[in-house]
Structures are given as C-alpha cells and as structure tokens.
Amino acid sequence: MICWSCEREGGAGPLCAACAVVLPPDDAQDRFSVLGVPRMFAVDLEAAETNFKKLSRQVHPDRFATADPRARKAALARTVQLNDAWRTLKDPMRRAEYLLELAGFELKGDDRKPAAAEVATRQVSAPPMFLMEILELREELAEAQRARNAPKVQAMAEAMRRRYADAMKSLGAALDEPGGAKLPEAARLLVGLRYYQRFLDEIPGEGAHG
Amino acid sequence: MAEALLQIGEPGQTRPKRACRTSAVGIDLGTTNSLIAVVDGGKPVCLTDEQGEAIVPSVVHYAADGSVLVGAQARDELAQAFPRDTIASVKRFMGRGSRDAEATRRLTPYQFAPGDGHVVRFAVAGGRAVTPIEVSAEILKVLKARAETELGVKLAGAVITVPAYFDDGQRQATRDAGRLAGLEVLRLLNEPTAAAVAYGLDKQAEGTFAVFDLGGGTFDISILKLEDGVFEVKSTGGDSALGGDDFDRAVAHLLLQKLRQAAPADQVIAALAGQAGEEGAVADLATARRWRQVLDASRALKEALTFREDASTDLPAHLPDGEGPVTVGLTRTEMELAVEPVLARCAPPVRQALADAGVRADKLSGVILVGGATRMPLVRQFVEKLFGREPLGDIDPDQVVALGAALQADALAGGSTQGDMLLLDVVPLSLGLETMGGVVEKLIHRNTTVPCGAAQTFTTFADKQTGFDLHVLQGERELADQCRSLARFSLKGIPPMPAGMARLEVTFTVDADGILRVAAQEETTGQQASVQVKPSYGLTDEEVERMLLDSFAHAEEDVQVRQLTEQRIEADRIAAAARAAMADTPDLLTPEDRPAIDAALAHLAGTREGLDHQAIRRAIEALDEASKAFAARRMNLAFERGLRGRDVGAVEARADETAAGKHRHAHHGGKH
Numbered sequence: 001m002i003c004w005s006c007e008r009e010g011g012a013g014p015l016c017a018a019c020a021v022v023l024p025p026d027d028a029q030d031r032f033s034v035l036g037v038p039r040m041f042a043v044d045l046e047a048a049e050t051n052f053k054k055l056s057r058q059v060h061p062d063r064f065a066t067a068d069p070r071a072r073k074a075a076l077a078r079t080v081q082l083n084d085a086w087r088t089l090k091d092p093m094r095r096a097e098y099l100l101e102l103a104g105f106e107l108k109g110d111d112r113k114p115a116a117a118e119v120a121t122r123q124v125s126a127p128p129m130f131l132m133e134i135l136e137l138r139e140e141l142a143e144a145q146r147a148r149n150a151p152k153v154q155a156m157a158e159a160m161r162r163r164y165a166d167a168m169k170s171l172g173a174a175l176d177e178p179g180g181a182k183l184p185e186a187a188r189l190l191v192g193l194r195y196y197q198r199f200l201d202e203i204p205g206e207g208a209h210g
Numbered sequence: 211m212a213e214a215l216l217q218i219g220e221p222g223q224t225r226p227k228r229a230c231r232t233s234a235v236g237i238d239l240g241t242t243n244s245l246i247a248v249v250d251g252g253k254p255v256c257l258t259d260e261q262g263e264a265i266v267p268s269v270v271h272y273a274a275d276g277s278v279l280v281g282a283q284a285r286d287e288l289a290q291a292f293p294r295d296t297i298a299s300v301k302r303f304m305g306r307g308s309r310d311a312e313a314t315r316r317l318t319p320y321q322f323a324p325g326d327g328h329v330v331r332f333a334v335a336g337g338r339a340v341t342p343i344e345v346s347a348e349i350l351k352v353l354k355a356r357a358e359t360e361l362g363v364k365l366a367g368a369v370i371t372v373p374a375y376f377d378d379g380q381r382q383a384t385r386d387a388g389r390l391a392g393l394e395v396l397r398l399l400n401e402p403t404a405a406a407v408a409y410g411l412d413k414q415a416e417g418t419f420a421v422f423d424l425g426g427g428t429f430d431i432s433i434l435k436l437e438d439g440v441f442e443v444k445s446t447g448g449d450s451a452l453g454g455d456d457f458d459r460a461v462a463h464l465l466l467q468k469l470r471q472a473a474p475a476d477q478v479i480a481a482l483a484g485q486a487g488e489e490g491a492v493a494d495l496a497t498a499r500r501w502r503q504v505l506d507a508s509r510a511l512k513e514a515l516t517f518r519e520d521a522s523t524d525l526p527a528h529l530p531d532g533e534g535p536v537t538v539g540l541t542r543t544e545m546e547l548a549v550e551p552v553l554a555r556c557a558p559p560v561r562q563a564l565a566d567a568g569v570r571a572d573k574l575s576g577v578i579l580v581g582g583a584t585r586m587p588l589v590r591q592f593v594e595k596l597f598g599r600e601p602l603g604d605i606d607p608d609q610v611v612a613l614g615a616a617l618q619a620d621a622l623a624g625g626s627t628q629g630d631m632l633l634l635d636v637v638p639l640s641l642g643l644e645t646m647g648g649v650v651e652k653l654i655h656r657n658t659t660v661p662c663g664a665a666q667t668f669t670t671f672a673d674k675q676t677g678f679d680l681h682v683l684q685g686e687r688e689l690a691d692q693c694r695s696l697a698r699f700s701l702k703g704i705p706p707m708p709a710g711m712a713r714l715e716v717t718f719t720v721d722a723d724g725i726l727r728v729a730a731q732e733e734t735t736g737q738q739a740s741v742q743v744k745p746s747y748g749l750t751d752e753e754v755e756r757m758l759l760d761s762f763a764h765a766e767e768d769v770q771v772r773q774l775t776e777q778r779i780e781a782d783r784i785a786a787a788a789r790a791a792m793a794d795t796p797d798l799l800t801p802e803d804r805p806a807i808d809a810a811l812a813h814l815a816g817t818r819e820g821l822d823h824q825a826i827r828r829a830i831e832a833l834d835e836a837s838k839a840f841a842a843r844r845m846n847l848a849f850e851r852g853l854r855g856r857d858v859g860a861v862e863a864r865a866d867e868t869a870a871g872k873h874r875h876a877h878h879g880g881k882h
Contacts, residue, residue: 053438057630060722065396066367066622076719079661083659084662204565
C-alpha cells in the first residue's frame with residue numbers, strides 16, 4: 001500500500017514501513033489474517049488475543065487523539081477492523097458462521113431481507129423431526145419453570161449443555177476437515193446449535209458460553 | 211487585607227503552580243457535582259478552589275442582569291430564592307427533547323420554554339431560554355478557568371466523562387457542551403471505565419471488577435477485566451435516570467407527609483404532598499420555592515443521616531396562628547424505608563450485566579464504588595448483599611472518576627507514563643434502523659467493543675421509488691416506537707427503478723467516544739445521494755456553530771458581566787472575612803476601628819448592588835484600608851502565638867499583595 005503521508009511503499013502492516021504513520025486497513029483481508037492466525041475453527045485463541053491487544057495498542061484512536069485527521073481516520077478504520085475480527089473469532093458460533101460464509105455458504109441469506117439469516121439456515125436443513133423434538137423439549141422446560149421445579153430445570157439445562165458441547169465439537173471437526181469435505185454437515189450442525197442456544201437462553205443464569 | 215486576616219492562621223496556603231507535563235485535564239461533569247483533575251508528577255490530582263474545595267456543585271444561576279453564577283453560591287444562596295433561574299441536575303436533561311417524558315414530566319421547579327421538541331429549553335431570568343448544553347457549558351467554563359489559573363497555561367484538551375449508559379444523543383450533547391465552553395474534547399470517557407483506570411493504575415488492581423456507580427442522577431454498572439494495562443469492558447448496564455436525586459425525592463415525599471400533618475392548614479404543602487413524585491412542573495413561583503426548600507432539606511437530612519441515627523430540620527409553614535417554622539425529624543430507618551424501593555431498581559441491571567459478561571458475582575476480584583450516593587450506609591449494605599462481598603472504597607468515590615479521566619487525558623495528550631494503557635469500551639445500547647412495519651433491525655449490538663462498524667443493504671419497496679426515509683434508533687426493544695429515536699435520514703435522487711432494484715448501503719460507525727456516524731450510498735448507480743441528518747434530539751451542528759459565534763459576539767459583554775460577578779463574590783467573601791475577624795478578636799479593635807470598618811462595610815454592601823465592577827473593587831480596597839491597622843495587630847498576635855513552619859517574608863509578601871488588591875494571586879503564590 002502506498003503511504004498517504006510519505007507516498008512511498010508502506011507495506012502490509014498497520015504502520016507504514018517507511019515513515020511509521022498508521023495506514024488504512026485493507027478491506028479484502030479476512031478476519032483471521034487480520035489477527036495473524038491460520039483460518040480454521042480450532043484457532044489459537046490465546047495467540048489471536050495477544051495479537052489483538054498488541055495491534056490495538058499500535059492503532060487505537062487513543063494513540064492519535066491529537067494527530068492529523070487522516071491518521072485519525074485510518075486509526076479508526078483499523079481499529080474497527082480489529083475489533084470486528086476479534087469479536088468474530090472469540091465466539092465459537094460467530095467463528096463457525098464466518099468460516100462457512102468464507103466458504104461461500106449463504107448463511108446470512110439475502111441481505112436485502114433483514115433477519116433472513118434465520119430463514120436461510122432453517123431452509124438449509126432443520127429436519128422436521130429435529131424441530132418437533134426441540135419444540136417438545138421447550139414445552140417441557142416451560143412446564144418445569146411454571147411448576148418451579150428447580151431440579152428438573154437444572155437437569156434439562158445440564159442435558160442441553162452437553163448436547164451443545166458435543167455438537168460444537170463435531171462442528172469444529174467438520175469445519176476443519178481438510179479440503180472442506182464436511183462443510184455441508186457443518187452448516188447443518190450450526191443450525192442445530194442455534195436451537196440449543198435459544199433453549200439455553202430461556203433459562204436465567206445459563207449461557208451457552210458461560 | 212481582610213482576606214489575609216481570615217487566612218493567617220492556616221499555614222501552607224501558598225501553592226506553587228503545578229508542573230504538569232501536559233495541560234490536558236480530566237473532567238467529571240456530574241449531575242450534582244463536577245470536578246476537574248490533572249496528572250501532576252505522574253499522579254492524578256483534583257484541582258481545588260482557594261478554600262481547598264475540589265467539588266463545584268453543578269448548579270447554574272441566571273440573573274436578571276444577564277450574569278451567570280455557577281457552584282456553591284448558586285446552590286446555597288440563589289437556588290431557593292430563584293428556583294426557576296437556578297438550574298440544578300442539568301445532566302438529567304442532556305440530549306432530551308421537550309416532549310421527553312423521562313426528563314420533563316417529573317415534578318421540577320423549572321419553567322420550560324416552548325420549542326420544537328428537539329431540545330429542552332429552560333426559561334430563565336432576563337427572558338432567556340437556555341438549552342441544557344449551554345447550561346453545562348457554563349459549568350465547564352468555570353472548571354476550565356480554574357485549571358487555567360492553576361496551571362498558568364491554556365488547556366491542551368480535555369477528557370469529559372459520561373455515564374456508560376448514556377445514549378448517543380446524551381453523548382453528542384456533552385461533546386457540544388465542551389465545544390461551547392471552548393474546550394478541545396479529546397475524548398468522552400465512560401465514568402465506570404474512568405474509575406477503573408484510577409484503580410488499575412493507582413492501586414495496581416488486576417482481575418475482573420464490577421464498578422457500581424450511583425451518582426446524583428444516573429446509575430451505571432460495568433464489568434471490566436483489568437490486565438497488563440488493558441481495561442476491557444465486558445458489559446455495561448444501568449439506568450440513565452436513577453440516582454441520589456431520586457433518593458432526595460423519596461425523602462422529600464416523606465417530609466411533605468410529615469409537614470402536612472404538622473401544618474394541615476398550609477395549602478402549598480398539601481398541594482405538593484399530593485403531587486410529589488408525580489408529573490408536571492410546579493405551577494407558581496411560590497410553590498416552586500417551597501419545593502426547592504423541601505428538596506434541599508431532604509438532601510441535607512439524607513447526608514446527615516449517613517453519620518447519625520436521626521436528624522431534623524426546620525421548614526417554613528403556614529400555621530393557624532401565622533407563619534412559622536415547623537421542625538420535622540427523620541430517623542435513619544425511616545429514610546431507608548423511603549429510599550429502598552428506589553435502590554432496588556439497581557438490582558436488575560447488575561444481574562443483567564453479570565450475565566452479559568458471563569461472570570458470576572463470586573468470581574469477581576472486587577467491586578469498585580463510585581458516586582456520592584455510595585457513601586450512604588444503606589447503599590453499601592445493598593452492594594455488599596448483591597455481590598456477596600465488601601466493596602472497595604480506597605479512592606474517594608466523589609473524585610475517582612475525575613482522577614481516572616485525568617490519567618486518560620494525560621495519555622491522550624501524549625505526555626504519558628501510561629503509554630501502554632489501552633481502553634476497550636463498549637456500546638451500551640444496540641443501534642439499528644427501522645424497517646417495514648416499524649420493526650428495528652439491529653446493526654450493532656450492545657456490549658460490542660468500540661470503535662466498531664456495521665453495514666446493511668436495503669432496497670426499495672415500491673416501483674419507481676426515488677428516495678429512502680431512514681430512521682436511526684437505539685435500544686433493546688423490537689419495535690421502533692419502544693426505542694430511542696436518534697435521527698431521521700432522507701436519501702433522495704435515486705433514479706426510478708422497479709421495486710427491489712435499488713440497493714442502498716447504510717454504514718454505521720461508532721467511534722471511541724461511543725458516538726455514531728451514519729453514511730448511506732445507493733450502490734447500483736454508484737451515486738452517493740445526498741444525506742440529510744436531522745437529529746431527533748439535541749442540536750444540529752449548525753445550531754452549535756451559531757451559539758459559538760454568538761458567544762464570540764458577546765464576548766466583550768460577557769467579560770463585563772463576569773467581572774461584575776467576580777467582584778460581587780469577592781466583595782461578599784471579604785465582607786464575611788472582616789466580620790468574622792471582628793467577631794474573632796474584638797479586643798484588638800480600637801474605638802476608631804469599628805465605625806471605620808462598619809462604614810466601609812456598609813459602603814461595600816451598597817456598591818455591590820450596583821452594576822459598576824470598578825466601584826465594587828474600589829469599595830473592597832477602601833475596606834482593606836479601613837481594616838489595615840486592625841489586620842496588622844491580628845498578624846502580630848498570630849506571630850506572638852508562635853506561628854510555626856512559616857517564613858516571615860512569605861507572610862509579609864502576601865500581606866503586601868493583598869493590600870494592593872491582588873487577592874487572588876496571593877493564594878497561588880506565584881512569587882514564592
């Protein structure tokens with residue numbers, strides 16, 4: 001990238017290789033490479049977080065509070081890109097969605113229709129049998145909550161957490177299968193996981209990632 | 211000289227100018243109180259007035275002659291006499307519209323000027339209508355002047371703190387107030403984050419902390435992770451209309467019930483007692499005064515009951531046998547019963563914030579208390595119960611936010627020992643756009659780290675549609691009319707196409723201040739159609755510009771008015787000091803002294819009411835002259851009593867300076 005300040009070749013890093021001013025981000029870069037980690041589900045989160053913080057320290061707008069407006073604009077855009085990348089990578093669901101998106105799966109659906117993501121993934125493959133089962137489980141949960149049957153609610157939550165964890169493990173394996181051979185399976189697993197997560201969201205104090 | 215009389219017994223009053231590397235300041239613009247701090251020698255300190263007081267009450271008085279007075283005098287001496295012209299708790303009105311229920315439907319002593327609904331305007335003395343932004347700017351100007359006097363230089367910039375839960379409109383309004391006060395606003399910083407910075411840097415705290423911030427008018431809860439100079443906000447929540455003010459109101463309600471029993475014939479009390487806490491501005495001036503009295507008495511009782519089990523106050527009332535004060539008493543238990551329901555409103559946001567952060571209360575490393583209301587024993591007990599641990603209060607909860615802001619300002623201005631500090635704050639409330647059917651499409655979810663961005667593509671609904679109307683919203687609810695309206699956009703000039711063909715890309719960017727910028731572009735034609743932003747609340751950029759220009763145009767006038775105000779304050783202080791000195795050592799007065807000083811005092815009292823600030827200054831000098839011999843005798847007495855730790859030269863130099871009328875400089879001791 002040609003540096004906006006010294007007009008020499010600035011390299012691919014956040015700071016110009018020639019004069020060290022902050023450069024605007026390359027929008028074509030994927031979120032894994034933004035954080036300098038290989039594109040895969042089983043990503044090294046610790047390395048990604050370390051890089052996120054190191055890069056943030058270099059390009060955060062707070063470093064440029066009194067700088068040239070162009071530097072401030074570049075710093076803002078860089079940090080938006082960094083924050084977006086880290087938000088996607090640190091959450092397993094978002095990370096999985098993003099990997100499928102990169103592989104060309106239209107999980108986000110047609111963006112002209114808001115909330116189409118739900119429709120699209122449901123259309124991918126939630127089998128009617130699966131939907132029935134989830135529906136029944138949710139009714140059972142609501143019943144237990146109405147009856148203030150705490151042990152029952154806890155037991156159901158525990159069972160669902162296990163299912164969630166198992167599905168997440170399979171999803172990770174499917175996503176990282178060499179050559180993308182199991183991506184369609186990953187998409188189906190992701191759909192299931194969304195239902196599990198919504199089930200857990202019904203229980204106060206439970207979170208899929210807690 | 212009179213001032214020297216008052217101060218002679220207090221060693222250590224002369225202060226050198228601070229030797230700060232940067233002249234960047236941190237400002238806590240609070241609902242009840244405001245403070246300003248700088249980093250001096252690596253440590254943050256709050257700047258104080260000549261009496262050593264760091265707090266400036268956030269109370270602004272508008273006088274009929276056009277002068278403006280800010281602070282303790284406005285609160286203590288003018289708020290009761292001029293309840294409509296003395297604005298307290300202006301922060302509650304920031305970024306609010308005049309039809310905004312949250313701000314204006316409560317019982318207030320203010321009068322609102324009719325407006326276009328975008329901003330609240332207070333109708334104050336002199337036929338003026340002022341916006342909350344202008345009122346806040348007056349507070350900021352006083353703080354700025356304090357810093358410039360103390361530092362002896364022009365300020366490089368300021369970090370102003372805002373409640374984490376402030377929405378976009380409230381943030382914009384705060385930024386505009388800073389601009390209007392002539393400050394370079396380097397950053398808006400969330401108050402809980404500022405507090406965490408103060409603890410993290412000063413106390414070397416590490417781990418996951420909850421910051422429980424209960425101020426005068428706002429409640430914030432933030433969960434932060436502190437590690438290696440990184441302050442990462444995990445989640446935030448709160449209520450931007452809940453605070454110590456509401457405790458005062460609850461206590462006031464109780465006081466009014468008691469007053470009504472003691473003075474059943476008092477119609478005003480009966481009316482207020484029936485109305486307290488309910489909607490509507492107070493109808494007439496007399497009632498507004500009484501309401502202000504009751505509110506002030508409630509605040510004083512609440513503060514007294516922090517240290518005592520019971521307290522009482524005298525309030526005027528109409529009794530069967532004429533006007534008379536009625537004594538009403540309150541026990542701590544009674545007060546606590548009254549405020550408990552208000553306090554209970556803090557619990558749900560705390561639970562939500564913990565859940566959002568994915569942290570259990572028992573896994574926290576500590577709970578940091580911020581805000582004056584956390585001084586109340588009841589609040590501390592409440593926090594302890596809620597988190598199952600004793601909260602931290604090592605740093606003064608009134609000062610901690612300003613101190614943290616000063617550290618951040620220092621870092622931003624680049625003078626920093628905190629060069630490695632990194633603040634990762636979040637969006638407090640989701641941001642979205644209204645789509646068909648009044649449903650909100652969220653583009654940025656709450657608790658997303660700022661700065662952040664999002665884009666969404668929309669399309670035309672009808673054939674040959676040539677424009678888009680977009681509605682920007684903030685909030686968690688599903689429907690547009692349940693969320694806060696931030697702005698409306700029109701995008702025009704799209705060539706007529708069949709429905710669904712035009713593609714409009716809307717981009718949201720939230721900067722590090724938490725302020726949203728929206729851009730829109732029609733993709734198929736590549737043409738960037740004109741975007742018109744009309745904020746739903748607050749002022750447009752043009753309005754702020756105009757106010758700035760107006761303030762330049764009136765700068766000359768303002769200087770006159772300020773000098774008059776300053777001389778009046780000076781006159782009052784010096785007269786009080788002289789009276790106190792005479793009462794303190796009457797035996798040092800010769801038979802000639804007393805009539806001479808009394809005459810000078812009377813003359814000063816007379817000129818003080820006039821509009822000539824130079825006449826007031828001359829009257830002050832005359833009082834100095836009349837009390838000179840008396841002052842010298844007091845000084846001698848002080849020396850005889852063995853004033854230690856003080857060199858004679860300094861005291862004399864000070865006395866000389868004051869005699870020459872340079873009262874203010876004496877305290878900054880620039881010459882010593």
